[in-house]
Amino acid sequence: MTALEELVKDAGVPARASAAPTVADDVIEDIPLYAPRRKIYPQSVNGFFRRIKWAVLIATLGVYYLLPFVRWDRGPNAPHQAVLIDFPNRRFYFFPIEIWPQEVYYLTGLLILAALTLFLMNAVAGRLWCGYLCPQTVWTDLFFAIERWVEGDRREHMQRDARKWTAATWARKGVKHVLWLMVAWWTGGAWVLYFADAPTLVKDLATGQAPFIAYAWIGILTFTTYALAGHMREQVCLYMCPWPRIQAALTDEYALNVTYRYDRGEPRCSVKKAEQLRSAGAPAGDCVDCLQCVHVCPTGIDIRDGANLGCIQCGLCIDACDNVMARLGRPTRLIAFDTDLNIKARLEGKQPFYKLIRMRTVLYAAIIVVVGGLMVFQLATRDSEGISVIHDRNPMYVRLSDGALGNAYTIRIVNKQLKNRNFIVAVEGVPASLVDFVGMPPRADGRLLVDVGPDTTREVRVTVTDYSRTPPPPSTTIQFSLIDVDTGEVAQMRDHFFGP
The missing domain is CATH 2.60.40.10 (Immunoglobulins)
Known part of the structure; x- marks a missing residue:
């Protein structure tokens, strides 16, 4: 064996460095339908996509919690809550819009628009909804932030859990769960405020004069929020949510997804080994196998293994990898929103190409415009x-x-x-x-x-x-x-x- 071959072997270069990581055809593993849950400790990260997620979290939760208190003057004999689902009087109010029971077709139109918007997002950039706008993602992000604030970041939290629990550990756990329950309680409380005058209902809830159904729904939503966002977390995305399975049937080869660019990253090796391989004229990838992309993932997957059902396309692994590449002085976006077609094109020495405007995206956008236009026209011309x-x-x-x-x-x-x-x-x-x-x-x-x-x-x-x-x-x-x-x-x- 030559010195170069020994150096490549020591660096751990895979046999198929130019291809995506695959499982050997002659190895068949008995993979269970449900894997036992292992606790995930997502590490905090700073970067472009993390800032987008913070902005979306603040905007969506701000709207959800505060919107019931926004007032809208509709004149006498009408409620002054901007958004109100008035079941006793069978009305739905949304700022100047008032929907009657016989106008249920507006609800149908909204559901169609929501579905088509979801399809369009998937056709453009995969599971953007899952990574940024899904309520499960938003509330889980908030619960993660509370957990880090109370128990520390990944390393500190893992070390504390591994040691024998002390009174301080129990106190931290107690504070965390109390804060979680407070957020979950206010989540349920905010929901019922959309069905009655918010200031009046808050007063009635505080004085014990609210109807039993209000307390019941607050309790139900408190429990579900606490359980789903605080404990089940990624299990909801992996096993309970049907959208990952549905979107897989709706996507195509041109849709952008969070992708490990193995054409640039493989073969993986340490910084020192990479320098030795390059000086010897052997291939060396940019991936240093630091596992930062895995540590920041809220579902605990390794994006380098290829397309994965657990990937919610949040982009946090992109931020983590970019930070490492920047410290090493290497180009960023080793992990990026990309397609397998572009990776294969680069391996063949061709220029990557992006095809965001294609038949399905144009069709989805056109239907959205038509349905939305019809709804606006109907609202503008409907009789009083x-x-x-x-x-x-x-x-x-x-x-x-x-x-x-x-x-x-x-x-x-x-x-x-x-x-x-x-x-x-x-x-x-x-x-x-x-x-x-x-x-x-x-x-x-x-x-x-x-x-x-x-x-x-x-x-x-x-x-x-x-x-x-x-x-x-x-x-x-x-x-x-x-x-x-x-x-x-x-x-x-x-x-x-x-x-x-």
């Missing part, structure tokens, strides 16, 4: 009043003693404004007919003047009788009109007059 008509089904019609035919209807009038309004109800379409508004006298012109209270509905019963001498057709279209007395706005609904 509405009319619906229900024809009596049993019987469909009646024949009077004089031979006339009669049909009965229930008219529901909707007033979506926060003030009392007067409407004129008119029925047209059946010749030689008599319109009778049951229990309500019509005007001289045969139309009905009816007042409807603010933000409410009113029902009117009406019978239409056909006294024509000629036999009517089995079905005649008639029109019900609702006219605002003050503005002249008109809402119309058509139904049928039935005969034999």
Whole structure:
């Protein structure tokens, strides 16, 4: 064996240095479906992606905790909470927008937009949602920060857990769990504030006058937040969440993912060995096997092993590796958002290429724009009043003693404004007919003047009788009109007059 071969062997150069790390074809391991949990001690790190995560954490938690207290003046007879899900009155308020139960299609549109946005994020850069915006990630990050503040960073925490526990250790553990429970309790408390006037509910909760359901939900959400973010952590991402499995079927070879650039990093060796190999003309990678990328990972994976279900694409391993490369005077981004296609291109001496704008990203973006545009248009042009008509089904019609035919209807009038309004109800379409508004006298012109209270509905019963001498057709279209007395706005609904 030559001196160069001995040097390469001592450096631990893998046999396939130019290829991605793989498992030998003749080695089949019995990998269990569920691996026993080992406690993960993520190390703190500073860098570009860590700053983004801090900014997202502060913004999202700030919105979640403080939004119920934001006020919005909607005038008299209306709640002044900017965002409110008002179950007793069956309303959803979002700043100037008010959604009624019959407008559930807006919720459908929002769900479609959320799904398509998730698909678009995945097509562009993998699991960005998981790494930055997922509630599990955000609250786990917060719990990690509390844990480090109380028990120290990775090394200190591991050493303390490995030693015999003292009174000081128990005290630290107690303080940590108390802080976790406080965060979890306020998480549950903030959630119930979206369903009632926040200042009033806070006062009622503090004085024991709030309804039992509020205390029950606070307890449930306190427990789930404490359990998921404080104890289960990465297990939620690995075993409970379906999105990692779904997104794997939606991605393609052009989607950017957190990737170890093995074309540059392999073969791994220490700084000293790398210098010796390079001076001898042997290949040496930039990876020094410091394991910093593993130590900072919140799910405890080694990104150098290739694509992994546990990788949430948070980018903390990129920051850790960049810090090491900067100290060694080597180029950064040994770990980066990249694709396997680019790694293979560099191995072949070609220029890497990025294809963010492609059919699927354009299609997702186009559908998002169309659905969002339709929702905005519908909101901007929707009426502030509405009319619906229900024809009596049993019987469909009646024949009077004089031979006339009669049909009965229930008219529901909707007033979506926060003030009392007067409407004129008119029925047209059946010749030689008599319109009778049951229990309500019509005007001289045969139309009905009816007042409807603010933000409410009113029902009117009406019978239409056909006294024509000629036999009517089995079905005649008639029109019900609702006219605002003050503005002249008109809402119309058509139904049928039935005969034999």
